[in-house]
Amino acid sequence: MSTPSIIVAGSGSLARNLCWSLAAGTDVPMTVRVLARNKDKAAEVAGIAAIRARLSGSAARFEVSTEDTEDVSGIDAEVARTRPRLLVNCASYQSPWERMTAPSAWSELVRRGGFGLTLPLQASLAVELAGAVARRSPDTLVVNACFPDVVNQVVAALGLPVFCGIGNVMSLAAALAPTVSQERPLRVLAHHVHLTAPSNPADEALAWLGDRPITDVGARLAAFRTFDRKELNAVTGHAAASLVTGLLSGEYLRISVPGPFGLPGGYPVAITSGGRLTLDLPTGITEADAVRRNRLDGLRDGVVLDGTDVVFSPAVREALEPLAPEIAAGFPVTELDSARDRLLLLRERLRAPGAST
Incomplete structure (x- = not known):
């Protein structure tokens, strides 16, 4: 019987802690492939996890994907070749810790409106990865770590597979x-x-x-x-x-x-x-x-899904109306990419020194 494989998408704090816990001594054989936009960081996560696994006698093995994950075809290729038992997504366009690590007018906007304001930035990569699974490996279980309380709804509303989330x-x-x-x-x-x-x-x-x-x-x-x-x-x-x-x-x-x-x-x-x-x-x-x-x-967190429509809370709508009125009232999940792009532009402007809302 072949060793089951999993893909861990992301190279940030959660992906690292997941891999390092798997390396701490599990007796369940598995091959963990780390997939991330930053190849050096992905190699670092996999490399440190491999050392820890050897020291602790873990049955987990760690590898790094060499696919270009900036391109959807690269994600498809990785999923098609690996056909993992699980795909665990820990990657998004927005860190939940930004207000503490790099405060700005953007992080103040998120604080005032609510974390739900960042939904398009949390959901985009999860949707791409779930889409790759649907196309290339339908038996793979998709587990999402990025704001799963709402993002998993978005993934399912788009007709894509999601098993559950982690965290929270x-x-x-x-x-x-x-x-x-x-x-x-x-x-x-x-x-x-x-x-x-x-x-x-x-x-x-x-x-x-x-x-x-x-x-x-x-x-x-x-x-x-x-x-x-x-x-x-x-x-x-x-x-x-x-x-x-x-x-x-x-x-x-x-x-x-x-x-x-x-x-x-x-x-x-x-x-x-x-x-x-x-x-x-x-x-x-x-x-x-x-x-x-x-x-x-x-x-209370700032966002819910009504069928296939993203609906922001009054606090988020009030915060976004003067800055991004085209999405302040919400949007259909099919327009997720355009909402993400609008927020990325707004974030870039509000992160600049001296910017205000």
Whole structure:
């Protein structure tokens, strides 16, 4: 039997932490190919991971793709040749940490409107990669790390494959796990917006032990929410590595993930051998209830999907109206590329020294 392969797209913090966690000692054989626009960075990620794997006795092997990923045909070629079991996307046009690492009028605009304002920049590469899978390797499971609470909806609305996401609710569940007994499954229903404590306690993330509600979720997450955001990818990458190894080994998993089936927000799920995924909601909570809750949380984050239309919250619309009125009211998902290009131009202008909104 051949060794299963996965593609990790991206060379930033999350891609690195995922690869380094896989290199820390997994006994599940796999070949990990790092695919990124910056070839030197991709080679660095794969090279360091390979050294770590050798030191720790990991069954994972690491390689770097040599395809030109600036061109869609290069992505298609990599996916067609590799036919990976999984493709994990960690690449986007917008870092979530920019406000802390390089503050500017652009990062202030995002702060004022909400992270949902950046959706076109988060979704574009995920759509390209999912398109390559649809064309060249339909059996590949697509796992997206870039704002999956909404991006996965966009991918699905375009008729492209997406299995689930990583991060966000997964990281919140990882932070809650040490605070509870593990005799019953921990189930978490939460959105990207819950990485920050809500101003109204009624909007807090929901969690259960089995079917019993956890009533002090905010208190249990308080310390986690004070951590430096740039460091949280160490948690997200490690949790993602557990998902990857579980999917490759066929292990039965009960976890919480963002964007399963392209749903909004994050949910508790069960994953059986062969990658069959089902929602694992507690008794008394229907799928409609869970989706409704996550859509409301999505508005607090700045964006939701209404069918095939991207709809920005009032705060985002107000922030964009004087600067990019052509997309402030939202846009169909089929116009994602033009919305991305408009935001890239706006970002370039607002990043300039002395720029203001």
